Each structure stands twice: as structure tokens, then as C-alpha cells.
Amino acid sequence: MNYKMVGKFLAEILALEAIFMLPSLVISLCDKEYSLSFDFLITILIIVAFSGVLMFLCRKAKMGFYQREGYVCAGACWIMLSLFGALPFFFSGRIPNYIDSLFEIVSGFTTTGATILNEVESMPRALLFWRSFSHWIGGMGVLVLLLALVSMGKNNNGFTLHILRAESPGPDVSRIVPKMRQTAVILYVIYLVLTLINYIMLLLGDMDWFEALCTALGTAGTGGFGVKNDSLGSYSSYIIWVTTIFMMLFGINFSLYHLIVTKKFKVAIKDQELHVYLFIILVATTLITFNIRGNYGGILEAIKHAAFQVSSIVTSTGYCTVDFNLWPDFSRGILLFLMIIGACAGSTGGGFKVIRLILLVKSARRGLKQMLSPNRVEVIRVNGHQISEKVMNTLNIYLTVYVLMMLVSIFLISFDGNSILTNVSAVMACFNNIGPGFDMVGPLSNFSEFSLASKAVLIFDMLAGRLEIMPILAMCSISTYRRR
Amino acid sequence: MNYKMVGKFLAEILALEAIFMLPSLVISLCDKEYSLSFDFLITILIIVAFSGVLMFLCRKAKMGFYQREGYVCAGACWIMLSLFGALPFFFSGRIPNYIDSLFEIVSGFTTTGATILNEVESMPRALLFWRSFSHWIGGMGVLVLLLALVSMGKNNNGFTLHILRAESPGPDVSRIVPKMRQTAVILYVIYLVLTLINYIMLLLGDMDWFEALCTALGTAGTGGFGVKNDSLGSYSSYIIWVTTIFMMLFGINFSLYHLIVTKKFKVAIKDQELHVYLFIILVATTLITFNIRGNYGGILEAIKHAAFQVSSIVTSTGYCTVDFNLWPDFSRGILLFLMIIGACAGSTGGGFKVIRLILLVKSARRGLKQMLSPNRVEVIRVNGHQISEKVMNTLNIYLTVYVLMMLVSIFLISFDGNSILTNVSAVMACFNNIGPGFDMVGPLSNFSEFSLASKAVLIFDMLAGRLEIMPILAMCSISTYRRR
Numbered sequence: 001m002n003y004k005m006v007g008k009f010l011a012e013i014l015a016l017e018a019i020f021m022l023p024s025l026v027i028s029l030c031d032k033e034y035s036l037s038f039d040f041l042i043t044i045l046i047i048v049a050f051s052g053v054l055m056f057l058c059r060k061a062k063m064g065f066y067q068r069e070g071y072v073c074a075g076a077c078w079i080m081l082s083l084f085g086a087l088p089f090f091f092s093g094r095i096p097n098y099i100d101s102l103f104e105i106v107s108g109f110t111t112t113g114a115t116i117l118n119e120v121e122s123m124p125r126a127l128l129f130w131r132s133f134s135h136w137i138g139g140m141g142v143l144v145l146l147l148a149l150v151s152m153g154k155n156n157n158g159f160t161l162h163i164l165r166a167e168s169p170g171p172d173v174s175r176i177v178p179k180m181r182q183t184a185v186i187l188y189v190i191y192l193v194l195t196l197i198n199y200i201m202l203l204l205g206d207m208d209w210f211e212a213l214c215t216a217l218g219t220a221g222t223g224g225f226g227v228k229n230d231s232l233g234s235y236s237s238y239i240i241w242v243t244t245i246f247m248m249l250f251g252i253n254f255s256l257y258h259l260i261v262t263k264k265f266k267v268a269i270k271d272q273e274l275h276v277y278l279f280i281i282l283v284a285t286t287l288i289t290f291n292i293r294g295n296y297g298g299i300l301e302a303i304k305h306a307a308f309q310v311s312s313i314v315t316s317t318g319y320c321t322v323d324f325n326l327w328p329d330f331s332r333g334i335l336l337f338l339m340i341i342g343a344c345a346g347s348t349g350g351g352f353k354v355i356r357l358i359l360l361v362k363s364a365r366r367g368l369k370q371m372l373s374p375n376r377v378e379v380i381r382v383n384g385h386q387i388s389e390k391v392m393n394t395l396n397i398y399l400t401v402y403v404l405m406m407l408v409s410i411f412l413i414s415f416d417g418n419s420i421l422t423n424v425s426a427v428m429a430c431f432n433n434i435g436p437g438f439d440m441v442g443p444l445s446n447f448s449e450f451s452l453a454s455k456a457v458l459i460f461d462m463l464a465g466r467l468e469i470m471p472i473l474a475m476c477s478i479s480t481y482r483r484r
Numbered sequence: 485m486n487y488k489m490v491g492k493f494l495a496e497i498l499a500l501e502a503i504f505m506l507p508s509l510v511i512s513l514c515d516k517e518y519s520l521s522f523d524f525l526i527t528i529l530i531i532v533a534f535s536g537v538l539m540f541l542c543r544k545a546k547m548g549f550y551q552r553e554g555y556v557c558a559g560a561c562w563i564m565l566s567l568f569g570a571l572p573f574f575f576s577g578r579i580p581n582y583i584d585s586l587f588e589i590v591s592g593f594t595t596t597g598a599t600i601l602n603e604v605e606s607m608p609r610a611l612l613f614w615r616s617f618s619h620w621i622g623g624m625g626v627l628v629l630l631l632a633l634v635s636m637g638k639n640n641n642g643f644t645l646h647i648l649r650a651e652s653p654g655p656d657v658s659r660i661v662p663k664m665r666q667t668a669v670i671l672y673v674i675y676l677v678l679t680l681i682n683y684i685m686l687l688l689g690d691m692d693w694f695e696a697l698c699t700a701l702g703t704a705g706t707g708g709f710g711v712k713n714d715s716l717g718s719y720s721s722y723i724i725w726v727t728t729i730f731m732m733l734f735g736i737n738f739s740l741y742h743l744i745v746t747k748k749f750k751v752a753i754k755d756q757e758l759h760v761y762l763f764i765i766l767v768a769t770t771l772i773t774f775n776i777r778g779n780y781g782g783i784l785e786a787i788k789h790a791a792f793q794v795s796s797i798v799t800s801t802g803y804c805t806v807d808f809n810l811w812p813d814f815s816r817g818i819l820l821f822l823m824i825i826g827a828c829a830g831s832t833g834g835g836f837k838v839i840r841l842i843l844l845v846k847s848a849r850r851g852l853k854q855m856l857s858p859n860r861v862e863v864i865r866v867n868g869h870q871i872s873e874k875v876m877n878t879l880n881i882y883l884t885v886y887v888l889m890m891l892v893s894i895f896l897i898s899f900d901g902n903s904i905l906t907n908v909s910a911v912m913a914c915f916n917n918i919g920p921g922f923d924m925v926g927p928l929s930n931f932s933e934f935s936l937a938s939k940a941v942l943i944f945d946m947l948a949g950r951l952e953i954m955p956i957l958a959m960c961s962i963s964t965y966r967r968r
Contacts, residue, residue, distance in 0.1 A: 368957055
């Protein structure tokens with residue numbers, strides 16, 4: 001294990017976090033919340049001090065970076081970011097318990113959007129902004145951002161590859177690896193531009209500038225923290241439709257936007273994952289509209305709420321316009337399915353990812369055929385490209401670990417004595433980075449009732465879900481730290 | 485596809501079914517239910533006629549039997565058995581709808597034990613016996629029985645192997661294949677002897693001979709059809725403990741009994757699957773006892789009900805002593821876990837099987853290690869034996885198809901508009917051949933409220949679950965029937 005290299009990387013990430021806290025500091029100063037400004041300042045100083053010491057200790061870092069360094073790097077970065085990022089909530093006394101503060105910021109960085117706050121409207125704007133901004137930072141991946149910003153010296157191909165593998169959502173990153181750094185820059189520019197367009201369109205709907213900013217950041221990161229207690233329930237149909245469409249857009253694989261920017265529009269439009277993703281949204285919206293048509297003023301209202309909720313859940317955002325926990329069980333069941341499926345790989349969304357579902361179905365079909373004709377050899381293709389057996393093996397392990405971790409988590413939090421649907425949907429909502437679930441963790445409720453032990457389990461789930469399991473498990477495994 | 489060979493086999497299985505109906509015919513005559521005797525007689529004649537015609541058409545069957553013939557054979561046999569086995573219920577008018585009759589007998593043969601009857605105590609004993617006897621027939625596998633009884637000519641190794649693969653529960657049958665026929669005979673003798681001991685012990689508890697017989701048959705097949713409306717709720721503690729222990733015994737891999745009979749006691753006792761199975765039962769019983777200790781007269785009562793229910797659910801039997809649907813959600817959650825896990829491979833029990841869980845955990849551990857050290861090569865071992873990569877691949881496909889089929893089934897039956905827990909537990913209870921679920925399909929309720937379409941889905945699930953998916957899917961696949 002190349003500890004110094006990992007340490008150097010950690011120090012740089014923490015320096016970046018200190019910079020990210022400056023806007024919140026400015027907001028608190030503008031709002032004359034000087035006590036809060038002091039809390040942010042103290043936090044920033046602690047981070048800078050820690051980063052400086054780490055940088056000094058690891059100044060002689062040598063190259064030599066393998067997969068396990070990549071995993072530990074990603075895992076350690078996200079944990080450190082969260083440990084320090086929770087401090088403003090804790091110092092300000094707005095969230096008196098540190099585990100609760102940690103839950104809130106992990107929920108932010110992992111773009112989950114599950115909150116332990118009963119009431120958000122009375123929170124200072126600086127803290128609300130820090131919550132929503134953490135979605136934006138975590139959405140596209142903070143490590144990727146660092147890679148886009150800095151060059152880690154020559155011969156860094158292995159380095160970037162392993163970091164990217166560890167942080168990026170989806171089963172395969174090979175297609176954007178070759179020109180990794182340029183691509184990271186382009187992806188972040190696309191991310192920024194889409195967020196800006198979303199922000200401007202919200203402003204055009206007469207939304208308050210601060211609320212629009214937080215909403216746009218939460219939409220872009222597919223996070224889901226709201227600035228109102230009823231999430232988006234009190235906004236106009238225009239705002240709701242704009243958000244619906246942008247949630248959908250942020251759930252699409254960003255490499256497709258990259259293709260469109262580089263004028264390969266025809267390739268982008270033929271993407272199989274995109275087709276399945278849009279098909280799922282269409283079917284789910286239709287079914288739910290049909291099911292809840294009696295609950296709202298007219299069919300248009302029903303479509304609006306159905307489309308918004310489907311888009312919000314499938315992309316793992318977690319905003320809501322109505323209390324969908326009160327919908328009939330058929331609609332709630334559909335939403336539960338969407339929670340598992342999740343968005344496209346390479347988007348800011350969470351969940352199992354549509355492409356994995358496609359690969360699983362194809363793999364199951366091939367497996368059945370091979371059992372009938374044992375000598376048959378068949379490769380799996382997506383968009384005409386052959387998928388290697390290594391990727392398929394990794395997918396199988398991913399599915400296995402995904403199912404096992406989900407079951408173990410449900411078992412662990414069930415000691416709290418809540419309803420089965422609460423436990424199942426809470427774990428699903430955290431593991432897939434959605435936010436709200438059903439019953440006790442429904443859209444108008446929150447996670448504050450869980451015991452600290454259960455919150456710790458859910459924090460672990462959120463991190464494991466966002467980093468797609470491996471980095472977090474690698475960090476927990478002793479063999480990672482053995483010498484070769 | 486060697487249709488004539490499949491046809492010949494089908495004809496023999498049907499002849500066997502006709503013989504199996506004779507006891508019910510005798511019981512109906514003894515009870516002077518002559519109208520019912522007539523229904524059974526008609527059914528037997530129809531079966532014999534059908535079998536005879538099939539035998540005649542396929543008299544020139546040639547050898548040549550591959551895996552796909554094995555699957556189609558197994559699938560077709562179970563479907564035919566069910567289609568004809570449902571006739572007595574239908575002819576007698578006791579279950580007026582044929583789909584309902586089919587549901588009942590499929591639930592019997594697959595040892596599920598889910599019923600659509602609101603009331604069983606008023607049913608004629610001949611029909612009750614047929615229901616319970618179908619558990620016993622289906623428990624050990626009717627095809628295996630046929631293989632034990634008849635010799636299909638020389639050079640039949642491929643034949644027996646493929647049939648056994650298609651019908652036997654568990655990921656690997658290799659260890660009992662070499663002396664297949666003798667082993668099948670020994671297994672059935674063990675099955676018969678254990679059933680007899682169970683029957684005698686129930687009689688010693690002053691149980692009515694007929695009730696004891698049906699209960700023993702249902703326990704042996706891990707089926708779960710009762711002859712009373714409250715299942716085993718009204719019997720003495722002695723009867724309940726005897727049944728608890730025998731359910732557990734029938735959930736153990738029968739090859740371990742084989743080892744004990746051949747005096748390899750030490751090998752049997754070291755079986756990893758057995759250890760995990762007993763550990764799961766112990767932990768689940770302890771947790772549930774602790775959770776429900778306030779609900780019953782004392783700790784001993786709580787242990788009794790907890791142990792009985794754990795044993796009943798993990799072995800996929802489905803008997804009950806109390807309405808466990810009223811237990812706290814923690815206990816219900818534990819039972820839901822047990823539903824998925826299921827019993828040991830090679831037992832009469834259903835579910836995912838403990839050995840598969842062990843293999844999955846080992847495979848996940850290996851996968852994680854390999855991701856950290858990509859050049860590492862490691863084999864998976866169970867009881868010191870190396871598990872081939874082919875078995876592991878098949879297991880991955882099994883897991884994938886298992887999860888996908890479960891999700892699709894839940895989606896399909898959710899159109900009925902029942903609660904999520906009803907849908908999830910109904911599919912789990914049918915797919916894993918348990919019987920009762922929660923909410924609308926709780927232990928004191930039944931499956932009669934579902935629409936015919938949902939019942940058809942659940943019938944499919946029961947068959948697919950009992951035959952471990954492949955034979956049923958192979959039957960539905962066009963490529964099975966293509967010429968090579």
C-alpha cells in the first residue's frame with residue numbers, strides 16, 4: 001500500500017473542500033449570521049491545518065499506484081470529506097449530535113437527500129446552501145473534479161484509471177479512459193452548463209434566487225435536499241415540469257452529452273441504455289397516472305405528479321410534490337422497483353443502474369441458452385460492442401454483494417422495531433441514494449427516529465451505494481493493507 | 485428434441501399417478517362418498533387412457549437423451565401430473581373453477597401448501613388425503629421415484645443424469661450420480677422410514693390416525709396442507725414439538741442420511757451446509773423468542789411457537805400453530821428472510837437453499853479479493869471439495885434469474901391492487917414453496933382473493949420454484965424445440 005501517495009491525494013481533496021466552504025461563509029456573512037460564520041471559519045481552518053500536515057508528511061510520495069490504492073483513495077476521501085463536512089452542522093448546534101450531522105452530510109455528498117431534520121425552513125441559509133452544494137460536489141464525483149483540475153505528474157495513466165474506476169458509477173469506464181483528463185474537464189463543463197440552464201429556467205418561473213440555486217444544485221447532483229418542508233409541493237406547475245425534465249436529463253449517461261457536443265448525435269441517440277431508461281420512465285408514469293387519476297383534480301394533475309415522482313425516484317433525486325406514501329400500494333410498488341433500478345451509468349444518479357439490468361437480462365438469456373446447448377459460445381453485446389467476460393464476472397459479484405449487503409442492512413436496522421416496509425425502503429433509499437422511502441421514512445417524514453446504530457448502518461450504506469460498494473469494502477478488508 | 489423418448493417417459497409417469505390415486509379412491513369408498521369415488525375413478529380412467537395412447541404413439545422411442553430433453557421431461561411431467569391431478573377437485577365440484585383446482589394441486593405437488601380453500605374441515609377425507617399425499621409424492625421428486633422403480637434399458641446413464649439434474653434441488657448432483665439408481669432407491673427408503681417414524685410418533689401423541697397420516701405426509705414433503713382450519717394450532721405441545729423436529733429433519737440433505745446409513749457418521753456431521761442450517765435455525769428461534777416473549781403465557785410457550793414457526797418456514801413447510809401475521813414486524817422480517825434462504829439442497833424443502841447462500845458468500849469474498857489483487861487465483865471449496873467454475877457460473881445465472889423472476893412476478897400480481905407486503909410475501913411463499921405469507925395471504929388466510937391471472941402467475945412460480953427454474957424456462961423457450 002502506497003500510503004504517502006494516498007495521503008497526498010487526501011490532502012489535496014481536503015484543500016478543495018475548504019475552498020468549497022467559502023461560498024457558505026460568504027452567505028452567512030451576508031445574512032449577518034456571524035456566529036455561524038465563525039463556525040464555518042473554524043471548520044475551514046481545521047481542514048486547512050489537517051491538509052497542511054498531511055501534505056508535509058507525504059511530501060516524498062513516490063509513484064506506484066494500483067487498484068487497491070485507487071479503492072482506498074476513493075473510500076478515504078469520501079469518509080474524510082464527510083467527517084469534516086459535518087462540522088458546521090455540529091459546531092452551530094443546529095444538529096446537536098455528531099452522528100446526526102454526519103448522516104446529514106453523507107446524505108448530501110452521496111446525493112441521497114435523506115434528512116434527519118424535522119424542519120428545514122428555519123435553518124440559516126448558509127447551512128442550507130452547504131447541504132445543497134454538497135449534492136453538486138458529490139454528484140459528478142469530487143475525485144474526478146480534482147483529476148480535471150490538477151495534474152499528478154507524468155506517467156499518471158494508471159493513477160487516473162484506478163481512481164476513476166473506484167469513483168465512477170457503472171460497470172465499465174473503458175470508453176472514456178484514453179483521454180481521461182480532457183474528458184473529465186469536458187464532463188464538468190457539461191455539468192456546469194446544464195446546472196446553469198436549469199437555474200436560469202427556474203428563475204424564469206419567478207422562483208426566489210436562493211431557492212432556485214439550491215433546487216438546481218440538488219437536481220444536478222440528483223440529491224434531493226429541499227429548502228422547504230414540503231420539498232417542491234408549493235411551487236407552480238412550471239417549476240415542477242422544469243425540475244421533472246432536468247432530473248431526467250441528469251439521470252442520462254454524461255458520455256452521451258459528450259458525444260452530442262462532439263457532434264456524434266446519431267451514436268448518442270442509438271444508445272440502448274437510453275432507450276430502456278426512457279421506456280421505464282414512460283411505462284412507470286403511465287401506470288401510476290392511471291392508478292392515481294382519481295386522487296387529483298384532473299388527468300393533467302395526475303400526469304404531472306406521476307411524471308415528477310417517477311423522474312425523481314428513478315434518478316435517485318428524491319424531491320417530491322405530494323406525499324406519495326399515501327398513494328395506493330400499486331403505485332408505491334412501482335416506485336419501489338424504480339428505487340432498485342436507478343438511473344443510467346455515468347450519470348449523477350444512483351441505484352443499480354439501467355445498464356447493469358440490461359447486462360443481467362442478457363447474461364441470464366445467454367446462460368439459459370448455454371444450459372440447453374452446452375457447447376454453444378456466445379458473446380454479450382451492448383450497442384454493438386462486445387462486453388468482456390471480466391466485466392460480466394464483476395457484474396455477478398456486484399449483484400451478489402449488492403443483494404447480501406441489502407439483506408444484512410435490513411436485518412441490522414430491523415432491531416429498531418419499525419415496520420418491514422420502513423426497514424426495506426429505508427435501506428433501499430440509502431443504499432441507492434434516493435432519499436425518502438415509505439412509512440416512517442416517507443417523503444414528508446425523515447430519518448430522525450432511527451437509533452444511532454441504525455443511522456451508522458445507513459451512513460455506511462449511503463457511502464457504499466455511492467461508491468458502488470468496492471472502495472468501502474476494500475477499506476474494511478485487512479488484506480488491503482498487507483504488504484505484497 | 486427426442487419427442488418419443490419424452491413421450492414414453494410421460495406415459496410412465498402418468499401411469500404412476502393413476503396408481504397414486506387408488507388410496508384416495510379406497511378412502512372415498514370407505515367413507516361411502518360414492519359420488520366422489522366416481523370422480524376419482526373417472527380421473528383414473530382418463531389418465532390411463534391418455535397414458536396408453538401416449539405409450540402406443542411413442543413405442544418406437546430411440547435412445548439419445550441430452551440436457552434439454554431432461555429439462556423438457558421434468559417440466560412436462562410436472563405440468564401433466566398437475567393438469568390431471570386437479571381433476572378430482574374440479575369434478576367433485578368442491579373447487580368449481582379449474583384454475584383454482586390447478587392452483588391447489590400444483591401447490592400440493594410442489595410442496596408449497598398454499599391453498600385457495602377458505603375452509604378445509606368440511607372437505608371429504610379422500611380429497612384431503614389426495615392433497616396431503618401430493619406433498620409426499622412431490623417432496624422427493626416423482627421422476628426420481630420412477631427412476632428408482634424402473635430401468636429404462638441399457639446405456640441410460642446420460643438419461644438418469646439429465647433427469648436428476650432437472651428435478652433435484654441444489655446446485656450440484658455429482659456426488660450421488662455414479663450409482664444413481666441404487667442411490668434413488670436408498671433415498672426413497674430413508675424417506676419412507678422417516679415418514680413412518682414421524683407417523684408413529686404422532687399416533688403416540690393420541691392424534692387421530694387420519695390426521696396423523698396427513699400431517700406426517702405434509703411434514704415429510706415439507707408441504708404444509710393441514711386438515712384443520714387453524715393448521716396445527718389446536719394440537720398438544722407434544723405433537724407440536726414432534727412436528728418441529730421432523731420438519732427440521734426433512735430439511736436436511738438426504739445424502740447425509742445416506743452417509744449415516746453407510747456408517748460414515750463423521751463425514752455427515754462435518755457438513756458445512758448442515759452447520760449453517762442449524763445455526764440459522766438457532767439464531768432465528770432465539771431472536772423471535774425474545775421478540776414475542778410477552779405475547780404468550782411464558783418463555784416456554786414463546787420458545788415452542790418460535791421454534792415451530794422457524795422450522796416450518798425455513799424448511800418451506802408452512803404449517804402454523806399461531807397467527808404469526810400478528811407478530812411484531814421484527815419477527816415477521818426474520819421469517820421473510822427464512823423464506824428466501826430455504827432448506828438444505830437435496831432435502832424435500834424449497835427456497836434458495838443454504839448451500840447456495842454459502843457459495844454466494846464465498847464467491848463474493850473471492851471476488852473482492854481478486855479485485856484487490858487481480859492476479860490472484862483462488863478456488864472455492866465446500867467440505868474440502870473444490871467447486872468447479874461451471875457450478876459457480878450456473879449459480880450466478882440462477883441468482884440472476886431468481887431475482888428477475890421474483891421481481892417480474894411481484895410486478896404482475898401487483899395489478900390486483902393488494903398491499904406491497906401481500907404481493908412480496910405471496911410471490912416469495914409460492915416461488916420458494918413455503919405456503920403462507922403475510923397480510924392477505926397470512927397463515928389464517930388463503931390465496932382465494934387473487935384474480936385468475938395472478939393465480940396463473942403464482943402457479944408458474946410454484947412450478948418454477950420447485951424445479952429450480954430451468955426446466956420450466958426451457959419449456960417456454962422456442963430454441964428448445966429447434967432441430968440441431
